[in-house]
Amino acid sequence: MVDAWFFIINPVSGGGKGIKKWPKLKRVLINNNIEFKEFFTIGNGDATKLAIECISNGAEKICVVGGDGTLNEVVNGVLQQKHKPSEEILISMFAVGTGNDWVKTMKIPTNTKAFVNTLKDPQYIFQDSGKISFQKDGVQTERYFANIASIGFAGIVTKKANLSLKGGKISYILALLKSLRAYRSSRLKITFNDIYIYENIYNVSVCICKYAGGGMKFGPAANPGDGLFDLTVIKDLPAMEVVRNILFLFSGSFIKHPKVNTYRTEKLSIESKENVLIETDGEFIGNLNAEISIVKQALKVTCYNEFNDEG
Template identity: 35%
Template structure:
């Protein structure tokens, strides 16, 4: 049996994975990598693929795609009970739109540069977040490996989903961020963490394992992927003009310097609507559902391949 099980999402990066696959496959053969590859056929398929691969003995898995593919594979690892997730070596070959998760580890965005290193680099343990929330009147759970967003962040993701828009590149996403800004109003939320509760109108709430999201923005610059804590950023009622002027802060990681923004860390967080309004939730760029939502940390939950 080949050593490596490769899960490729042909739709990732606006179809870029499908276009690049012949070149990636040729490079794998050139590197003498012993592998078997499979393509996903739709949302959620990567989760099933991981479980099937582990059930027949694979313990080395590579995903080819973006943050959404990464999100599904991580959930596949955590939802199975065949083998502890930490006994599986997992790596991501980034061919996506945002490629935010890789930024924390300095993984090259150029697949040709990272591919030869991927099979020789070391691995490390990373924490995961668990989100419990509501969807279609039922309580659900999902693991996330990067950043969860509520209020404005989730509003953008949901609006794009409702309009069947795929973020084929960074500029498409930025356009929808700007377009949604003038339709969104801050929501009254109650956030409970570290034995305290904060109630205020929120522009956005971000909960992070890692610090980058939205194509390189740092809404949770205090997040560390293996410290056993969730990073929590609460942005209050900020005028729209101030949001636009503060954009450089998002990329520089200095959002905590804004007078309406506070940075925290916690092991568990609960977010509820403080009014008769729906507060939506997304995680790793995937729309999940709505509040009330609880977020908890799972320490050293997965083993990821990163540059040595």
């Protein structure tokens, strides 16, 4: 079964889209004579365990049927396992989640037939991963991410969006608007590249890829294989200023705002005495303090985008 695709399916992803869309995807796979095996998650963390199990049983191609959170779990399995080098495991994704942001950077089709065609002779790149050490229930914990890690406002928005049944861009916009009234910037200490920032910060996005929050372009110039994070720091902003700039978040032009600074770095640390939330790949994971570092070209992923020096 070395040539087979090992499908890891999250049936509850996207409010149940995983289980609804799998039968059609399965039929198209069979009609196109694509060899595959199927595995279903039951709860949190299952996709990580299944990825490790699949690789131990000879998998060299894994396809996620789920959202960015399920992809994150699979990536953690691929990078944690010891059976094969991570860069020998090809990862793809049929996006049925809430935000579906990673596939936007990679330009992986979401149409069933078009997606299946990409599995026949897949194009791929080697993309970076991020490794983050953070606080969870008072214990220092480590995990990997494949898309974007955000600290501050995005952590609260993500928690609310994942409770929404609407999915997609609208769930993040509604969660953003609901979060504005109560949220206040936090005093952060950010250290990287001999640069030291200590002030009230609204949000920090550590970007490997371009999109988060259902299509918000937090890393408009990010190149997933260049060995660097694109770091976007949003300083203290009033709520109405955030509302006025929502459309610019989706276009990426918000980085021109005078309260926004962008940098590139291989590693950084973020500290705070306040209770500041962290999300990675669209899932809340814990709190500061955090150490974040790049793991260069650790993942072999299907990709139909062409990246240049400008991302």
